Amino acid sequence: MPLFGRKFAKKTRWHDGDDGDYSKVGPSSINRYEHGIRTDAADSVFGFCRPRNPGTFTGWLINMNPTDIMDEDKRLVSAVDFYFIQDDGERFKVALPFMPYFYIATKSGCEREVSAFLSRKFQGKLIRVEFVDKEDLSLPNHLSGLKRQYLRLLFMTVDDLMRVKKEIAPAAQKNRNREASSEAYTSLLARVLGGQGTDETSGHGRMSDQMDNIVDIREHDVAYHMRVAIDLKLNVAHWYNVRVRGGANPPEISARPDLVERPDPVIFAYDIETTKLPLKFPDTEIDQIMMISYMIDGQGFLITNREIVSEDIEDFEYTPKPEYEGPFSIFNEADEASLLQRFFEHIRETKPNIFVTYNGDGFDWPFVEARAIVHGLSLETEIGFTKDNQGDYRSTHSLHMDCLRWVKRDSYLPVGSHNLKAAAKAKLGYDPVELDPEEMCRMAAEQPQTLATYSVSDAVATFYMYQKYVHPFIFALCTIIPMEPDNVLRKGSGTLCEALLMVQAFQANVIFPNKQESALGKLTTDGHLLDTETYVGGHVEALEVGVFRSDLPCRFKMNPSAFGFLIGKVRQTVRHAMEEEEKIPLDEVINFDEVCEDICIKLKALQELPSRIECPLIYHLDVGAMYPNIILTNRLQPSAMVEEATCAACSFNRPGAMCQRSMMWKWRGNFLPATRSELQRIQYQLESEKFPPAEEFGLPRAFHQLSREEQAMHEKKRLADYCHKAYKKVRVTRLEERETTVCQRENSFYVDTVRAFRDRRYEFKGQHKVWKKKLVQAMEAGDAVAIKRCRNMEVLYDSLQLAHKCILNSFYGYVMRTGYVLCFMYCMLPSAASSV
Numbered sequence: 001m002p003l004f005g006r007k008f009a010k011k012t013r014w015h016d017g018d019d020g021d022y023s024k025v026g027p028s029s030i031n032r033y034e035h036g037i038r039t040d041a042a043d044s045v046f047g048f049c050r051p052r053n054p055g056t057f058t059g060w061l062i063n064m065n066p067t068d069i070m071d072e073d074k075r076l077v078s079a080v081d082f083y084f085i086q087d088d089g090e091r092f093k094v095a096l097p098f099m100p101y102f103y104i105a106t107k108s109g110c111e112r113e114v115s116a117f118l119s120r121k122f123q124g125k126l127i128r129v130e131f132v133d134k135e136d137l138s139l140p141n142h143l144s145g146l147k148r149q150y151l152r153l154l155f156m157t158v159d160d161l162m163r164v165k166k167e168i169a170p171a172a173q174k175n176r177n178r179e180a181s182s183e184a185y186t187s188l189l190a191r192v193l194g195g196q197g198t199d200e201t202s203g204h205g206r207m208s209d210q211m212d213n214i215v216d217i218r219e220h221d222v223a224y225h226m227r228v229a230i231d232l233k234l235n236v237a238h239w240y241n242v243r244v245r246g247g248a249n250p251p252e253i254s255a256r257p258d259l260v261e262r263p264d265p266v267i268f269a270y271d272i273e274t275t276k277l278p279l280k281f282p283d284t285e286i287d288q289i290m291m292i293s294y295m296i297d298g299q300g301f302l303i304t305n306r307e308i309v310s311e312d313i314e315d316f317e318y319t320p321k322p323e324y325e326g327p328f329s330i331f332n333e334a335d336e337a338s339l340l341q342r343f344f345e346h347i348r349e350t351k352p353n354i355f356v357t358y359n360g361d362g363f364d365w366p367f368v369e370a371r372a373i374v375h376g377l378s379l380e381t382e383i384g385f386t387k388d389n390q391g392d393y394r395s396t397h398s399l400h401m402d403c404l405r406w407v408k409r410d411s412y413l414p415v416g417s418h419n420l421k422a423a424a425k426a427k428l429g430y431d432p433v434e435l436d437p438e439e440m441c442r443m444a445a446e447q448p449q450t451l452a453t454y455s456v457s458d459a460v461a462t463f464y465m466y467q468k469y470v471h472p473f474i475f476a477l478c479t480i481i482p483m484e485p486d487n488v489l490r491k492g493s494g495t496l497c498e499a500l501l502m503v504q505a506f507q508a509n510v511i512f513p514n515k516q517e518s519a520l521g522k523l524t525t526d527g528h529l530l531d532t533e534t535y536v537g538g539h540v541e542a543l544e545v546g547v548f549r550s551d552l553p554c555r556f557k558m559n560p561s562a563f564g565f566l567i568g569k570v571r572q573t574v575r576h577a578m579e580e581e582e583k584i585p586l587d588e589v590i591n592f593d594e595v596c597e598d599i600c601i602k603l604k605a606l607q608e609l610p611s612r613i614e615c616p617l618i619y620h621l622d623v624g625a626m627y628p629n630i631i632l633t634n635r636l637q638p639s640a641m642v643e644e645a646t647c648a649a650c651s652f653n654r655p656g657a658m659c660q661r662s663m664m665w666k667w668r669g670n671f672l673p674a675t676r677s678e679l680q681r682i683q684y685q686l687e688s689e690k691f692p693p694a695e696e697f698g699l700p701r702a703f704h705q706l707s708r709e710e711q712a713m714h715e716k717k718r719l720a721d722y723c724h725k726a727y728k729k730v731r732v733t734r735l736e737e738r739e740t741t742v743c744q745r746e747n748s749f750y751v752d753t754v755r756a757f758r759d760r761r762y763e764f765k766g767q768h769k770v771w772k773k774k775l776v777q778a779m780e781a782g783d784a785v786a787i788k789r790c791r792n793m794e795v796l797y798d799s800l801q802l803a804h805k806c807i808l809n810s811f812y813g814y815v816m817r818t819g820y821v822l823c824f825m826y827c828m829l830p831s832a833a834s835s836v
C-alpha cells in the first residue's frame with residue numbers, strides 16, 4: 001500500500017497549532033497550500049521531516065525546492081525547502097521564508113510618485129517598496145561612480161509577484177519602445193523653444209499616468225529558489241549549521257567551511273527491459289515490462305515478470321571488472337502488476353536519495369508510469385515522482401540523475417558514442433553485454449538467464465558510471481552554481497555560467513542585465529532585410545596533411561638565418577630556463593658552458609645542411625586555459641563592447657586616453673535582395689489584409705493587431721515569396737570588415753570572475769596531486785582507513801578542478817548569447833596567434 005497516497009488530518013501543517021483556517025487565502029493559495037501538505041507527506045516517507053524541537057543540526061545540503069508555508073498570521077508565504085543529510089545518515093529539512101522581489105527603473109525624479117502609485121494599485125499583493133542604488137553597466141558615464149536608483153518591489157509569494165509583473169512588464173516594454181522611437185533632436189528643439197528643461201530635471205517630462213514613467217524591469221525572471229540561494233549564499237554540496245528556533249521563527253543557516261568530506265547518499269540506479277513487436281519500438285499500451293534491474297549502493301537486485309520470463313532466475317553475480325562488483329538478488333514475480341508493486345515497495349524501504357538512469361527521462365520513467373496506470377497505480381502516489389513541463393521526471397525528496405545528460409554535455413564523447421554500451425566501454429574500460437533487441441522476447445522464453453545477465457549489465461554500467469564520473473562532477477558544480485543538482489545536470493553550460501555571473505554581480509552590487517533578445521525586422525546599412533547575421537570564426541590553417549609517425553622519415557626544409565638567430569640567443573635562453581623556469585641559481589650549475597656549446601654545435605649542423613630527411617619528433621602543443629587567458633589579457637567582457645555615444649558620455653574620454661581598444665572582425669550576413677522601398681510596399685499591402693484570429697471563434701485581426709513577432713514573420717515570408725519571383729533567389733550573403741571598441745575601464749567583475757576561477761582551479765589541481773601522493777603512501781603503509789579517506793579526497797579535488805574547468809570553458813558559451821562580436825574575438829585571437 002502506498003505510504004503517502006492517503007488523506008491527512010488538518011493538523012499536518014508546517015507550524016504547530018495550525019487550525020486549518022483558510023479565511024485569509026484564496027482558492028489558488030489553498031491549492032498551493034494543500035500541495036505543500038502532500039509534499040511534506042511524501043518527504044517524510046523518505047526520511048525528510050521538519051525538526052519539531054528547537055536545536056542546532058549539522059547537515060550536508062543535498063537539494064532545495066520552492067514551496068509555500070503559512071505564517072503566524074495565517075498568510076501563505078513563499079519559502080524554500082532545504083534538504084540535509086547528517087554525517088550519521090539521518091535526514092531533515094527546513095523551510096526558509098524569503099520575500100521574492102524584482103526591480104523597476106523609472107524616469108529620473110519620478111521614483112517616489114511611482115512608488116506611492118504602485119503601493120496603492122497593488123495593495124494586498126505588494127508588501128513594500130525599497131529604494132536601492134545599483135551599479136548599472138548600461139548607464140552612461142557609470143564609470144565615474146554614478147549609480148542608478150531602482151525600486152525593489154517585495155512580495156509575500158511568487159504568485160503575487162507574477163501577477164504584478166504581468167501588468168508592469170508590458171508597460172515597461174511599451175515605454176522603452178516609445179523612448180527608442182522618439183526623435184532626440186525634435187524633443188530637444190521642442191524643449192528649447194518652449195523654454196523647458198530636460199525630462200530628468202523638469203516635471204513636464206513626467207507622465208500623468210505613473211505606469212508610463214516605468215522604463216525598465218530587471219531581475220524579474222530569476223527563479224525563486226535561485227534568488228534565495230544567491231542572496232543568502234547557500235549552495236548544495238556544502239555543510240551547514242541549521243538552528244531551529246521553533247514556533248514561527250525562521251531557521252538560521254550558517255556555513256561550515258571547515259567540513260569538507262562528503263557523506264554517502266543512498267544511490268539507486270535502475271534499468272528496465274520490455275517486450276516489443278518485431279521491428280517496432282516498445283508501446284506502453286500493449287507491451288509489458290519483463291525485468292527491472294537495479295543497484296542500491298553496490299548491491300544488485302533483479303525483478304522478473306514470470307508471465308514473460310519462462311523460468312525462475314536464481315541469485316547470481318555479474319562483475320565485469322574486479323572494481324565493479326555486482327552481486328544480484330532475484331525477485332521472481334507472478335505478473336507485471338506484482339513486479340511494479342515490488343519495485344515501489346523496495347524503493348520506499350530503502351529511501352534512495354538519488355535515482356540514476358540512462359535516458360530515464362526519455363524511456364524508463366515514462367514506460368514505468370504508463371504501465372503503472374494500466375494496473376491502477378500512480379507513480380506520484382507510490383514514490384512521489386512526476387513529470388514537469390520540460391518532460392523531466394523529478395521529486396522533491398530525491399534527485400533524478402539521467403547519465404545521458406552528462407554524457408551529451410560533459411563527457412566529450414563523439415555523438416555516435418552516446419549510447420550506454422559505447423559510453424561504458426569508453427569510460428569504464430570494459431565491453432558490456434550486448435543483445436539484438438529483436439531477440440530479447442525470444443530469449444525471455446528460451447534463454448532467460450542470458451537475458452537476465454544482459455539486463456543487470458545495464459544497471460551495473462549505469463551505477464558505476466554515475467558513481468565514478470557523474471556524482472562527483474555534478475556535486476562539485478553545485479558548490480559554485482546556485483541551483484539544485486537536477487538543474488545543474490540538465491541545463492546548458494551557458495546557463496550555468498549565467499547563474500555563476502549572477503552570483504558575482506550580486507556581490508558586486510551590479511544590476512543583472514535582461515536576457516538578450518534578437519532584434520526583429522533588422523536592416524542592413526543599405527536597406528535590405530536581414531535574415532541571419534553572425535561572424536566568421538577563427539581557424540587554424542593546416543600547412544600539411546598526411547600520416548605522421550616518429551619512425552617514418554620526413555623531408556625538412558629549414559631557414560638557415562633562423563638558426564643564426566637561435567645561436568646568438570643560446571646562452572640567454574639557457575640562463576632564463578635555469579633561473580626563471582627551474583628556479584636554479586646559475587652559480588650552482590657546473591656545466592653551463594659545456595651545455596651551451598653542445599647546443600650551438602647541433603644548431604650549426606642544422607644550419608649547414610638545412611634540407612634533410614629525418615625521423616621527426618611528434619609534439620602536441622596545447623595552449624592551457626586559452627579562452628580564459630584571452631579574456632584576461634584583452635579584458636573581453638559583454639558589457640565592455642561600447643559605441644561612440646557611450647565613450648562620448650564618459651568622463652574618462654580625453655585625448656590620448658588608452659582605455660579604448662579597437663579590434664577588427666569579420667561580419668557575415670544573409671539578407672533578402674529586396675530593397676527598402678519594396679519592403680515598404682509589402683508592409684502597406686499587409687496592412688490592408690486580415691489575419692486569422694488568435695483564439696478559436698474569434699474575429700479576424702488586422703495587421704496592426706498582430707504581435708511584433710507575428711508581424712515580422714509575415715513580412716519575411718511575404719518578402720521571401722516576392723524575392724523568389726522577382727530576383728530568382730531568396731538569400732544573399734555578404735562579408736564585411738568591421739571594427740568594435742572594447743572598453744578597458746569597464747567594471748571588471750566578469751574578468752575578475754574568470755581570473756578567480758582559473759586560479760582556484762589551479763589550487764584544486766595542486767590539492768589533487770597532494771592527496772594522490774598521500775594515497776600512494778597510505779597504500780604502501782596498508783592503512784585501510786587512510787586509503788579510503790585519501791581516495792575520497794582525491795576524487796573530491798579532481799571533481800572540483802574538473803567542475804571549474806567546465807565553468808571556464810562555458811564562458812564562451814555564455815557570450816554566444818550576449819553577442820556574436822565578442823564570440824568572434826574569442827575565436828579570432830587564438831587563430832591569429834597560431835598563424836604567427
